Amino acid sequence: MPKYVSHQQVQNDLKAGKISCQELVEYYLSQIEATKELNAYVEIFAEEARQKAKALDQKLKEDPDSVGRLFGVVISIKDVLCYKGHKVTAASKILNGFESLFSATGIERLLREDVIIIGRVNCDEFAMGSTCENSVYGPTKNAADPSKVPGGSSGASAVAVQIDTCLVSLGTDTGGSVRQPAAFCGVIGFKPTYGRISRYGLLAYGSSFDQIGVLSNSVEDAALFLEIMAGSDEFDATVSTKPVPKYSESLTFDKKAKIAYFDTALNGEGIDEDIRKLSFGFIEDLKKEGHTVESVNFEYLDYIIPAYYVLTTAEASSNLSRYDGIRFGHRSSDAKNIDEVYKMSRTEGFGTEVKRRIMLGTFVLSAGYYDAYYSKAQKVRRLITDRTIEILGNYDFILMPTSPIPAWEIGKMIDDPVTMYLADIFTVQANMVGIPAISLPIGKHSNGMPVGIQLMANKFEEAKLLAFSNSIC
């Protein structure tokens, strides 16, 4: 079985009769089996995938024109996305055994195009983390070096694509959770504009930041997935009703781009030397191709992380209140009264990082601190947004390394959350502003780990971002 990197390749071979959906699914299942020690999958929908593959092979045979646009595309989904009749647990004990009554709007739209979902993959609990270590299912390992983390929170989605267990994996991105693991694992990670894809069926972490993202081997796949999932949805009042362009049909970029980068980011302290070199090398290549790449002053870089953690934890503290042991999920068997049901169920059900963020969020919203933290952070968000949009008024893209450092050893930062939070510095900006961003692999660190570069574009300029990415990939 060749390693397919795009849906066109798969569909060409399927239609030419070189392979069948059933063979493809068997191949991916064997890949999952062979890479079990990486701990990417928390549940495999083997029989279901086989059944669906069989039905699709039949459908192709009977009427080749009747198959959907994702015919033959096998995907995995992050354990924070609802899939009707399937478990969804956010890698948390608190949702132990919980089965969703409905499918996320994005998932529903993919299913209508004949996608095959092969399994549910690991992540940081409630998407909180940068390593995929904060999981009730244990850490997922990076296939490039199993002693290293795959990044997070959609770490296992990146690994699932990295090790060829599926063509595409769906992740979610609140502060870089799709792009950073993509960079750590050497795949493409794409986060659309906030509100481009419905959040209905995405287990909320930071509601005003969350967005479904795509991890893939090709820009074409990211474009097609966005095209299918995006657009208005009666179940999400915040989703954009703007018409959805045909991203997958406009992937050529024949102009010269004007790109900004922040010198304070690329030449600042805390950035890994190899990553800095690879990034500048990439900039030189772009210039050689005739694109303009210029350094731009961005004075708010140091304020992004503090403001982000105030706002997301505030929203999270409220979003996670529904996990109370009353109607579903884990309920402490020792609880004897209502207060104990809440306290003991949540104490037992949530992991350390989630508890830390709930407490932080509760604190910043509490009487007497609201103005100093929450209100202030909202003002900072506004400043960052205005300045970023201003820059994107003059430039097509903003370029930055996806992460200032390459994937680190499992366990290394587990007791140093602040250092880990700071490693999100380059990805968080896109979520603060709500703009689309993509991480593309640009080479390897001297230690052998993949390195990614990130491009951000203005709101709803996914078509331009994807076309440019496709042209330089």
Add this chain to the structure above:
Amino acid sequence: MSIYDQYETVIGLEIHVQLATKSKAFCSDDTTFGASPNTHVSAISLGHPGTLPRLNKKQIEYAVKLGLALGSEISLKSYFDRKNYFYTDLPKGYQITQDRLPICIGGELEVRLKDGNKKIRIHHIHMEEDAGKSIHDQDPKNTLVDLNRAGVPLLEIVSEPDLRSAEEVDAFMTGMRQLVRYLEVSDGNMQEGSMRCDVNVSVRKKGDTTLGQRCEIKNLNSMRYARKAIEFETSRQIDLIESGGKVAQETLNFNPSTGKTAPIRDKENAHDYRYFPEPDLPPVIISKAFISELEKAQPPHPLALFNQFQKKYKLSEYDANLLTEEKLTALFFIDLAQHSKNYKAISNLIINKINPYLSESNTGLNDFPISKKHLSEFIQLIDENKVSNSMAYQRLFPEMLKNGEKAPLDLAEKLNLIQSSDSDFLEQIVDEVLAKNPDKVATYKKGKKGLIGFFMGEVMRASKGKADPKKTNGLLAKKLNV
């Protein structure tokens, strides 16, 4: 002067009105009252992971309708916020409400009191969702939770502290209930919990301009309890101050069986609700066109009708009150009044005949068996003296109830109730009666004017009740006073 008379009570209300929308505030669940527990629920109202709220346009429409009726300023842009607290009947762990900028600001409700009307100012009206119900008394060990009500849309109407007594609170609640029913935004049913109020009570020495420390009495679901709670709380606070104590700001429950208020014991008083903007809902944007459309569609308001019924139709306060209690009745009256100027007759018909029939048969005006056309014709028969008042009510009306499809004139003819106003016919009978009783005529002429009743009776008997009393009276007077 009693010590209590030296004080005045200052009261502000927070009224929760359940809106009569078909579906819940943020999802499509049914809102019908009285369904089996936990049958009107869905993934969204149960707060399942991944669910999001969506706006119910009717809720916004109803809020604007009420705001317009109260003369509030309508916010063209308002926001939803989250109020965070844990309780078993609050599935999401927060209530979606409006904290920063509510949909309606200001306004007033004019209420009728014994000694004149009073305008009670409204502070604001905001939209929110109801919680479910916790039932503590049906299982010895467990609290049962019914989430049918969770997410039902509410308006919270917050008054200024303009009320001074339980009577005023009663009048205000009655007026508000009547208004929401007129607007058809709520059924205002306190028994079913469609209307509930929290009462803020403080006392101060008469003449003082600063407010005393207030206590909030929660969840009063009947006017009787509200009255009792206010009366108890007023005395409690005055006693406390008079004995040298200070009123502490606290939240109280009213216990109907003891008639007393007591502090809510749980930690609710210490709650920090951590309000913050609801990130799942965009701001509510209302266009001026939408407002003016709703303005045009405003039904007549109860107080305006009450005044109109007294002035234009010259009805008593008592009649006007009864006729305007419900919008349907008032509009029914107005319809009938277009065909007859005998307003008192219409009023009597509705109050004495139609309303009792409706309450006995437990039906509504819409199901009333006699059409407005036939009722108008009925009034006309009386107006035109074709059927006497007493015959009309005693015999014709019951027949019409049985034969709603038949015209009143036909029924009256069939029953031989048509009274003759034919002057010749009447004159003939009057002449006959007078001729038969020459001695009585003589006595009358000597000054015993009371005998007119005797002659009337005789004419009636001779005409078998069909003589028009007015005309008979006139004729008799004419002939006897020659």
